[in-house]
Amino acid sequence: MDVKVPDIGDFKDVPVIEVLVKPGDQIAAEAPLVTLESDKATMEVPSPAAGVVREVAVKVGDKVSEGSLIARLDAKERESRSGAKPQEPATPEQPVAASRAGTPPVEHVEPEKPFREAPAKADGRQAPSVDRAEPQKSSVEQPTPRKEYGGPTATIPPPWDEPPLAPAVIDEEAFQKAHAGPGVRKLARELGVDLGRASGSGPKGRILAGDVYKFVKSVMTGAAAPAAAPAPGGLAVAPPPKVDFAKFGPIDTKPLTRIQKIAGPGLHRNWVTIPHVTNHEDADITDLEAFRLALNKEQEVKVTLLAFLMKACVAALQKFPNFNSSLEGDHLVVKKYWNIGFAADTPQGLVVPVLKDADKKGVLAIAKETAELAAKARDGKLSPGDMQGSTFTISSLGGIGGTYFTPIINAPEVAILGASRAQMRPVWSGSDFKPRLMLPLSLSWDHRVVDGAGAARFNTFLAGLLGDARRMLL
Structure with a gap:
């Protein structure tokens, strides 16, 4: 059986950064074979079936695209071994050569370590390896690798x-x-x-x-x-x-995590080349929050405030289409589709999964899909297609705290919405003060495309939708 690179979105010539198996390895279905790294994500290519690896067709540093041959798998070997008794623990005279069946590697869910492990471990797994050429570091490296972050370096420069x-x-x-x-x-x-x-x-x-x-x-x-x-x-x-x-x-x-290394240059580019301006607004979500809590008692899907934010943003983007555009030279590309990206905090760093066709989905469907995407992000399982095609991004810090902040625009988009933690505040009703749950919103926009008046109208309209969710139906 030939194992080929599956659909990885629009990416081509993606480098192989790890080869996780070798000829002769017995593997389970869905066990990872190689690790690929695009400019936005790291992904594993899983085995489509259980069996024995007959040949590995790639090596570290090779570039592959959709349909490229990764390995050849002897799936029939699975049938001949199906009646065999479970493998006993290996004795010192019988080292466990390369049994990977049912044992997915765990290196990919932990942050990068500052030093590489030995080339091979006792259980036959291949530790991550990268062809590095770093002659300048020979004078400061220690003979014994550190196993934890940090360490005593008081007498050694960073x-x-x-x-x-x-x-x-x-x-x-x-x-x-x-x-x-x-x-x-x-x-x-x-x-x-x-x-x-x-x-x-x-x-x-x-x-x-x-x-x-x-x-x-x-x-x-x-x-x-x-x-x-x-x-x-x-x-x-x-x-x-x-x-x-x-x-x-x-x-x-x-050390920076792999995601931080990849995202850092893009964030720097976006910050210094896009003329950011940020408008702040408070949305009264007292009634919306009461509705959300009641909704969560009626059905299994947990509805978060993010789902309502996405639905409201789609309505605002449809009313103010310039916010759903991209700047290309002296032309403005206004998109007629609404894909909303949302910043997800993971142990490896910040990633932005994308909810496709948000305008065609209800709040419950949005809540379910964003929860699934967030889980994949935490597990490091997002595919390139999961992070492509966004037209607008939301960065929500509501679960952590804060009042207002300046989110960085995710080029080639022209705007991004930041949401902080909602707080109860006294609000003048015209006759007296009443406690209301207020959500701080921070809208960063590209001043080459949007002006201050347009941003103020967008924020006001969005706050009105969140204040009365019935307006989203209009």
Whole structure:
């Protein structure tokens, strides 16, 4: 049986970052075979059936697309083994070679560790491995890997003080077009090198690892311009100062998670290239909250405030279509579909699943689907398709706290709504003060597309919908 890459959305040439099986391994149905990493998510390719791995067709660093061959599986082996008795615990003379049946790896649900484990474990599993070229770190690494975050580093500068380059704003389009292999691209990401500005010495101008180090050396000696390339719009960002924090007291150093590494450059780009403005509004949700609590007593699906927010936002976006658009050069692309992204907090970092066709779904259906997407996000099981196609995003901190904040627009969208924790406040009714449950809303918008008057009208209309849910039916 040939195992191929399933539907992974619009992504192509996605790198393989882990191979979790080897020939001869006996695996269960749905057991992960390889791990892929796009620019937005990490995903596993599961086995479609139980059996024995006959051949692995990819290796770490290979790029695959939908339909690419991953492995060949001898599914008949499952039938011949079905009547066998359960495997006894291995004795020292019989090491457990590679039994992965029914034992899904757990490395993917934990945050990244600051150091890599040994290449292979006793049970035959392959630990995560990445072809790294980091000669600058040899002088500060310890002979014994740390197993926990942090650790005593009072006499050692932080590991990321050693690399010669500060984090850079990279021209992503030029980076993608550069003639370089996966290993070189990864090395360039780690060193903050824009491959679009590096010269290649390989065949047909291919950029090699030595070319990346040569570029770094030229920057350090002043022969080339700093690696922090100007962002779109001509904004040049100076690198932060390098400080040996250990001189002033004990410190802990923690690596960024994979999601933080992927999302960080995009957040920085969005913040410095989009002219953000944030409007705040308070919505009276006293009656809506009472209705929500009563609804939860009547049916099994737990309805959260997010479901009502999504439904109200769709109505507001339909009334003010510029908020459901994207800016492309001197044209505005107004979308006639309404897909709402929502920020989900996970142990690995912030991800944004997308609820598709929100305008065609009721509150109960929205509540059920967002709960399923949030669960997949926490388990690290979101597919690329689960995070594509959003036209507007909601970031809700209601379960944590806060009053107002400035959410960062999720380009290429032009607006994002932030919701904080609702609080009881005295509100003047015209004759006296009455306690009302008020929800703080924060709308960030792109001033190139939206003006202040339009944002104020959007917020006022949205608050009115939340104050009287019957208006959502109009």
